[in-house]
Amino acid sequence: MALSKEVYKEFEDMVGEENICNDPAIMPAYYSTDFAAVILPGNTAEVQAVVKLCNKHKLQFRPICTGWSGMFPKDIILLDLRRMNHIIEINEKNMYAVVEPYVISSELQAELFKRGLNFCIKGAGTNCSAMLRGHGHMDQTTSGDDRNHLAIEWITPEGNIVRSGALGSSDEWFCGDGPGPSLRSILTSAVPPGVTPGVFTKAAIKLYHWPGPSVYPIEGISPHYSLSEIPPNMMARYFSFPSVEKMWQAELKIGESEIAFELMGFNVSMVAANITTCNEEEEETFNRLNSEVQGPGFFVIIAGDSPSDFEYKKRVLEKIVSEADGKSLKAVEDPKIEGILMCQCTRISASIRETFRNGGAFNSIPIMGQRDLTIKWAIGAGKAKEPLIKDGYIVDDGGAFFGWGVEQGHLGKTEIFCKFDPANPEAKAAVEGWQKEQSMRAFKERYFASTMGPQDEIGPALLNYHLWWRKLTKALDPNGVSPEGGALV
Amino acid sequence: MALEDYQGDMGMCCRCSACKFIPMQKVKGSEYSYACPSIAKYNFHAYSAGGRLNIAAAMLKNGFNYTDKLLDIVYNCQMCGACGVSCNYAMDMEVLEPISEFRLKCVEDGKTNPALDKVISGLRKQGSMVPAKGKRGDWAAGLNLKDATKEKVDVLYHVGCLTSYDKDMQKLAKATVKILQKAGVNFGIAGNAETCCGGRAYQMGYKEDFLNQAKKNMAMIKKAGIKTVVTGCADGYQAFKVLYDRFDLKGDLVVLHISEYIDKLIKDGKLKPRKKADISVTYHDPCRLGRLGEPWIHWKGKKIPGDRFVFDPPKPYRRGTNGVYEPPRDVIESVPGVKLTEMTRIKEYSWCCGAGGGVNESNPGFARWTAQKRIEEAVSTGAEAIVTACPLCEKTFNEAIKESGSSLKVYDIVELVEKAI
Numbered sequence: 012m013a014l015s016k017e018v019y020k021e022f023e024d025m026v027g028e029e030n031i032c033n034d035p036a037i038m039p040a041y042y043s044t045d046f047a048a049v050i051l052p053g054n055t056a057e058v059q060a061v062v063k064l065c066n067k068h069k070l071q072f073r074p075i076c077t078g079w080s081g082m083f084p085k086d087i088i089l090l091d092l093r094r095m096n097h098i099i100e101i102n103e104k105n106m107y108a109v110v111e112p113y114v115i116s117s118e119l120q121a122e123l124f125k126r127g128l129n130f131c132i133k134g135a136g137t138n139c140s141a142m143l144r145g146h147g148h149m150d151q152t153t154s155g156d157d158r159n160h161l162a163i164e165w166i167t168p169e170g171n172i173v174r175s176g177a178l179g180s181s182d183e184w185f186c187g188d189g190p191g192p193s194l195r196s197i198l199t200s201a202v203p204p205g206v207t208p209g210v211f212t213k214a215a216i217k218l219y220h221w222p223g224p225s226v227y228p229i230e231g232i233s234p235h236y237s238l239s240e241i242p243p244n245m246m247a248r249y250f251s252f253p254s255v256e257k258m259w260q261a262e263l264k265i266g267e268s269e270i271a272f273e274l275m276g277f278n279v280s281m282v283a284a285n286i287t288t289c290n291e292e293e294e295e296t297f298n299r300l301n302s303e304v305q306g307p308g309f310f311v312i313i314a315g316d317s318p319s320d321f322e323y324k325k326r327v328l329e330k331i332v333s334e335a336d337g338k339s340l341k342a343v344e345d346p347k348i349e350g351i352l353m354c355q356c357t358r359i360s361a362s363i364r365e366t367f368r369n370g371g372a373f374n375s376i377p378i379m380g381q382r383d384l385t386i387k388w389a390i391g392a393g394k395a396k397e398p399l400i401k402d403g404y405i406v407d408d409g410g411a412f413f414g415w416g417v418e419q420g421h422l423g424k425t426e427i428f429c430k431f432d433p434a435n436p437e438a439k440a441a442v443e444g445w446q447k448e449q450s451m452r453a454f455k456e457r458y459f460a461s462t463m464g465p466q467d468e469i470g471p472a473l474l475n476y477h478l479w480w481r482k483l484t485k486a487l488d489p490n491g492v493s494p495e496g497g498a499l500v
Numbered sequence: 501m502a503l504e505d506y507q508g509d510m511g512m513c514c515r516c517s518a519c520k521f522i523p524m525q526k527v528k529g530s531e532y533s534y535a536c537p538s539i540a541k542y543n544f545h546a547y548s549a550g551g552r553l554n555i556a557a558a559m560l561k562n563g564f565n566y567t568d569k570l571l572d573i574v575y576n577c578q579m580c581g582a583c584g585v586s587c588n589y590a591m592d593m594e595v596l597e598p599i600s601e602f603r604l605k606c607v608e609d610g611k612t613n614p615a616l617d618k619v620i621s622g623l624r625k626q627g628s629m630v631p632a633k634g635k636r637g638d639w640a641a642g643l644n645l646k647d648a649t650k651e652k653v654d655v656l657y658h659v660g661c662l663t664s665y666d667k668d669m670q671k672l673a674k675a676t677v678k679i680l681q682k683a684g685v686n687f688g689i690a691g692n693a694e695t696c697c698g699g700r701a702y703q704m705g706y707k708e709d710f711l712n713q714a715k716k717n718m719a720m721i722k723k724a725g726i727k728t729v730v731t732g733c734a735d736g737y738q739a740f741k742v743l744y745d746r747f748d749l750k751g752d753l754v755v756l757h758i759s760e761y762i763d764k765l766i767k768d769g770k771l772k773p774r775k776k777a778d779i780s781v782t783y784h785d786p787c788r789l790g791r792l793g794e795p796w797i798h799w800k801g802k803k804i805p806g807d808r809f810v811f812d813p814p815k816p817y818r819r820g821t822n823g824v825y826e827p828p829r830d831v832i833e834s835v836p837g838v839k840l841t842e843m844t845r846i847k848e849y850s851w852c853c854g855a856g857g858g859v860n861e862s863n864p865g866f867a868r869w870t871a872q873k874r875i876e877e878a879v880s881t882g883a884e885a886i887v888t889a890c891p892l893c894e895k896t897f898n899e900a901i902k903e904s905g906s907s908l909k910v911y912d913i914v915e916l917v918e919k920a921i
Contacts, residue, residue, distance in 0.1 A: 030543070032544060034567050034568075034569035035565060035567065036546070036555065036565065036567045036569045036570035036573065037544055037545075037546035037551075037555070037569060037573070039554050039557070039558030039559075040545045040546035040548075040550070040551030040552070040554050040555050041545055041546075041551075041554075043558065049544060051543050051544065077516070077517035077520075078514075078515040078516055078517050078550075079514055079515050079516055091543070091544065091545060093539075093543045093544075093545070094543055096530075097530075098530050114530065115517075115521065115527075115533070117521070117524040117525075117527040117533070118527055118529060118530045118533050119530075121527050121528050121529045121530075121533075122529045122530060125529070136516065136518075136524070137524045137527075138516055138517050138518045138521060138524055139516075139517075226528065227525065229525055229526065232820070232821045232822075232823075232847060232848050233585055233586075233588070233589045233820060233821065233848050233849065234588060234589045234590070234819055234821070235821065236523070236525060236589075288819075289592050289814075289817070290592050290808050290809065290810045291810060291814045294808075354525050358524060359524050359525060363514070363516055363518065363590035363591060364590045366514075367512070367516070367590075367591065368590055368591050368592055369807065369808050369809070370807050370808055370809060371511060371512040371514065371809060372514070403806050403807060404807065405807055406807045406808060407807075431807055432806070432807055432808070432809065433511070434508070434511055435807075438807065
């Protein structure tokens with residue numbers, strides 16, 4: 012549906028002619044549909060004005076940041092938040108940072124490292140918005156999901172500005188729950204649809220201590236980056252174990268002893284993806300590493316606050332791994348490989364090499380909850396991958412899954428995915444079938460997977476939350492202008 | 501190769517936006533994190549490499565619907581290749597090649613940019629990408645240089661259009677001559693017989709004009725029996741070394757950029773920069789000497805059916821790894837008293853000067869905006885001067901400085917060396 016000249020002019024007056032476009036040429040850049048227009052708001056006031064106009068003309072809108080992709084209905088107003096890319100504040104004393112949506116994690120993290128601080132980098136990668144809710148490599152020490160958002164500035168679907176938490180009663184961002192309105196369950200919900208209508212325009216992110224260097228000593232030319240030296244008091248290792256039970260026991264003890272900066276339950280296919288520079292090298296490396304490991308394993312980064320702290324943590328790690336009959340993967344003991352992995356996991360958040368390089372697409376099932384239980388589910392989902400591997404639909408990663416502890420193992424996440432060529436319809440169908448089947452299995456076995464099914468199916472098992480969510484959505488969005496999809500993609 | 505041949509590559513784009521930024525582990529903060537001038541200036545995702553690939557793929561599928569906006573997107577790209585470096589850190593896919601093919605297709609379909617048409621018209625008439633006043637070899641009057649088309653020389657110094665015709669830039673040719681003479685090199689120039697390398701015509705989308713120029717140059721070189729060409733500009737370097745090779749025109753011609761050649765002369769003990777310069781500088785990597793200057797890799801193969809985007813035989817990607825990065829730095833550091841401080845965006849992920857891809861002609865304001873960002877970055881290092889290795893970069897930087905009033909000085913690497921010998 013094309014906008015009338017008059018309506019287009021109203022939007023144009025809000026953002027300037029250079030920041031709105033309805034030319035069909037630009038649409039495929041975003042998604043394979045026709046948008047009514049793409050608009051680039053530059054600040055909160057412009058977002059609010061645009062959203063109010065959308066309400067006035069009953070036009071649906073959705074915001075978008077760096078990507079990756081999303082589902083975008085036809086004829087909506089797409090708000091590309093590219094111009095909202097400012098770090099508003101880094102509050103070292105109170106350990107939070109306030110950012111606009113298009114500040115990417117790599118930018119914020121680089122600024123934080125200079126100050127001895129860090130924050131949760133989500134698995135989507137450091138190329139994505141620092142505001143994203145989610146999990147990542149460093150959850151062990153930086154927590155994850157909704158726990159890292161403090162006060163949030165939110166444009167509701169009707170175009171009102173809501174400032175949550177401390178920001179609701181002051182100009183401070185230090186708390187998401189008060190004094191002022193706590194809207195945590197609405198703004199940062201993990202339950203499907205797991206997204207909030209409206210637009211987030213600023214958010215305060217919780218910061219954590221960073222024991223590493225202010226800048227990694229990177230050498231080499233892309234794609235052969237490595238560290239010229241392993242930073243003082245830091246170490247990265249990969250351990251494999253004779254059984255899942257042994258691995259889990261070691262993981263649990265490492266969490267209890269609070270010695271790991273990062274613990275990522277990588278499989279070796281993901282190690283191989285991260286340390287290699289092309290698909291062929293990755294396949295060869297995976298086959299080699301796979302023959303060296305004795306079973307499931309995890310990747311650990313130890314980071315000491317002092318030489319003695321580092322020595323203590325190393326000794327505890329050695330003892331725990333030894334008691335669980337763990338075996339260190341020799342390849343990762345090579346300082347070059349160790350440095351690449353350390354940097355990949357903390358500065359890149361790994362994702363692109365792991366997920367898209369092989370075939371161009373992947374489908375994932377993330378499961379939240381206690382690691383020892385979710386691993387059991389994941390083993391089944393891994394077995395279910397085997398026929399797809401055999402048929403050549405998905406990349407052979409040994410049926411592997413991965414996962415990690417959050418907050419030293421108090422919480423956990425396990426995930427499994429299939430990498431495939433989306434241009435192959437048979438492969439796509441097979442992967443979608445696998446995802447649907449295994450998500451349903453998760454639901455039936457009472458695991459929490461964000462892919463587990465339509466709200467009407469899962470809602471009754473979750474206190475009919477979906478009915479309440481719909482009432483809330485209706486109240487927040489009486490004109491139905493903010494379709495499901497979220498305040499931030 | 502045509503745009504159609506890159507369908508698989510375009511399909512690999514996962515819209516991660518990595519192409520907009522320098523490689524993630526090289527990001528040093530909120531400043532100087534962008535790699536692509538086009539997305540940094542124009543903001544719509546369509547102006548990023550990922551956006552361009554998605555548009556091209558959609559048009560291959562649904563038909564080419566040329567609009568003014570589409571052509572604005574196509575021609576507001578310096579073809580600098582920074583996007584490809586950032587993408588190819590993690591991904592196996594071609595990035596700049598399909599973007600370039602899309603532009604070639606626009607030109608083939610007659611969807612050209614009037615300013616670029618004018619430049620190409622000049623090229624066809626005068627063999628130059630810049631307005632030709634006088635004769636190409638006039639700058640060498642009185643220097644008594646050998647005519648490489650008639651006399652036996654070890655090295656042909658290919659001067660380039662801008663340096664030959666622009667009175668403000670002819671100093672670079674004279675500095676180069678002085679350096680080569682000081683080192684005792686048996687070199688010559690083609691003088692009035694020199695013609696444009698054609699490289700910038702290719703960047704602008706005019707493939708046939710590029711090929712005409714390439715054939716003329718190689719015919720002259722073969723006839724004269726020249727074995728080694730030294731170019732004074734990065735565009736010329738990339739044309740002779742990479743593009744001529746790509747189209748099987750280069751043969752066994754040895755192609756060196758002047759910075760590489762000076763580096764060699766210094767390391768061989770034939771040239772000794774002795775005079776102290778006492779200046780703090782930063783170095784700007786020209787795109788076509790750096791990431792786009794890496795050798796062409798001849799490859800033919802087929803995608804292996806299955807789950808991975810892999811080929812038989814394995815496809816080697818040009819990821820910017822083997823560009824010319826160290827020789828110019830070694831030359832700069834060989835000058836006594838010079839202190840070299842690096843900018844944030846260097847080597848394979850260097851920010852473009854703004855002039856590439858015909859943007860200097862089609863949208864001079866965008867070229868200057870891009871150059872201005874680089875000047876700001878250079879100033880942030882505390883350097884007194886920015887040194888580059890391409891006359892087009894120097895010219896664009898000087899225009900930006902004139903506009904902004906910055907006190908930063910701009911030198912080509914040959915000017916720095918000339919002062920020291």
